[in-house]
Amino acid sequence: MCGIVGLFLKDPKLEPELGAMLAEMLDIMCDRGPDSAGFAVYSAGAPGFVKLTLRGPAGTDFTALGAAIAHPILPRDTHAVLSVPVAEEATVRAALGRLAPEIRVVGAGQRMELYKEVGLPADVARRFKLETMAGTHAIGHTRMATESAVTTEGAHPFSTGTDQCLVHNGSLSNHAGVRRRLAREGFRVDTENDSEVAAAYLSYRMRGGDTLGEALTHSLDDLDGFYTFVVGTESGFGVLRDPIACKPAVMAETDGYVAFGSEYRALAGLPGIATAKLWEPEPAKVYFWDRAA
CATH class of the missing domain: 3.60.20.10 (Aminohydrolase, N-terminal nucleophile (Ntn) domain)
Incomplete structure (x- = not known):
């Protein structure tokens, strides 16, 4: 139910x-x-950009992560939203995987933001x-x-x-x-x-x-x-x-x-x-x- x-x-x-x-x-x-x-x-959403909704462990420093990948990240508790040009999406995803493998991308789109928790x-x-x-x-x-x-x-x-x-x-x-x-x-x-x-x-x-x-x-x-x-x-x-x-x-x-x-x-x-x-x-x-x- x-x-x-x-x-x-x-x-x-x-x-x-x-x-x-x-x-x-x-x-x-x-x-x-x-x-x-x-x-x-x-x-x-902005034309030509994709919003990636990220989820990380409690206490994740999303601000520092944004600085490391040179894109600002808007934190929301254990999640955060990262907006990047579509042409850079693959590069940014690769950087996230290298710098913060514990971070998961739970949603992506020009307009969608997705949040979920226990x-x-x-x-x-x-x-x-x-x-x-x-x-x-x-x-x-x-x-x-x-x-x-x-x-x-x-x-x-x-x-x-x-x-x-x-x-x-x-x-x-x-x-x-x-x-x-x-x-x-x-x-x-x-x-x-x-x-x-x-x-x-x-x-x-x-x-x-x-x-x-x-x-x-x-x-x-x-x-x-x-x-x-x-x-x-x-x-x-x-x-x-x-x-x-x-x-x-x-x-x-x-x-x-x-x-x-x-x-x-x-x-x-x-x-x-x-x-x-x-x-x-x-x-x-x-x-x-x-x-x-």
């Missing part, structure tokens, strides 16, 4: 409140997943100052570990593609076979978590030319189990439930936003929720909202 939340803002006036709105939703979902939490926020979701959100973050859309997850240990590596979201990440509630029965298939195609899955397999599967399909919607549709044939996926991309977010749809899910839409929650109570504090269109996502149906549309 885990909790998923997501927000896609249609009204730019709400963008300064994105983090505060998502933080409240994560807080409410604490009892669905008390062991760890994470979120991805899509905020402003602990109560409300505490995790506060550690990273989620309530201060602005942006256009975001997804989050509260985890109750079942198939793997309680670790930061096992927390969601999982990012296996540029500006792309996934949160998942449920369980995949054939993830080991899919993992082997992905490995043959050159896609590395680092953790035991079946959710990272799902994220890598979508990246694999999209690298082959699928849109996100097409990749999610193919997953209905290739991924067995019971699941709800919420996926973030540079310009929007998508939702998919398996054909049985046994995991809870509810959505709300107003003129200002589209919101997803594992339960209605995650949405109850949103502005205008009393007059929002509410519905339960249909089984095996792909939903997607896109800023570029």
